[in-house]
């Protein structure tokens with residue numbers, strides 16, 4: 001344990017009122033312990049927030065949610081968390097009302113375009129952006145915006161932002177298995193034609209073979225998954241990659257998330273670290 005519980009509570013309470021200098025002090029205290037390399041976010045509760053605040057139905061809550069996302073990314077990069085992944089839109093979300101899907105997609109496109117503007121968070125922190133998911137399900141303007149953002153940020157190397165869009169974990173796994181089988185069939189045929197034995201052993205599928213074909217191969221497995229609204233389900237997000245992740249679910253809606261929640265998640269991670277490390281060693 002790196003900090004007594006009452007000190008943690010005091011620090012997390014005070015942290016919300018602090019400016020960037022004070023946050024830096026907190027980062028250096030946190031740096032005395034293990035830091036997460038990868039944090040993933042399920043941004044739950046935007047529509048409930050819109051209802052609560054009487055905002056425009058449709059994308060009103062997502063608009064405020066996007067501001068919270070930008071703040072949160074800033075905190076993560078200040079803390080030198082190299083990999084951040086967000087669940088922006090699941091394949092299931094396409095089943096929502098058509099007008100709602102359309103207004104959310106319009107907002108997402110607008111925000112993707114903003115990501116590569118000169119003063120954006122991506123350029124400020126040297127972030128490479130990846131879009132993760134079945135991008136063929138997106139409309140062409142959104143897909144092109146995503147492609148432009150990936151191209152424009154591809155030489156950034158300080159951090160990696162993976163945006164899961166038109167994504168579900170089961171879809172990712174099926175896609176990876178299909179590609180792995182295709183690759184194995186190809187290797188098998190080469191071995192057979194070269195007369196180098198049946199090639200059966202070489203064509204057996206292992207975990208690493210499948211991982212090579214995962215969309216999420218761009219990042220190590222997440223250390224922490226933060227899901228707002230107090231929900232503790234993963235909702236088809238990073239199922240393959242979350243075997244050892246710590247799940248933190250603050251009871252606030254996504255637009256209400258703040259620095260104190262990140263701090264609490266990192267402190268929980270540090271408290272659980274030796275437990276998680278031992279668990280991984282036993283496997």
Ligand SMILES: CC(C)=CCC/C(C)=C/CC/C(C)=C/COP(=O)(O)OP(=O)(O)O
Nearest residue numbers: 043044045046047048062065066088111112
């Ligand atoms: C460029 C970029 C990545 C933009 C992201 C924009 C953004 C904040 C999208 C969030 C979309 C979403 C489906 C949130 C979940 O809340 P919900 O709709 O499930 O709300 P509820 O839980 O209250 O129903």
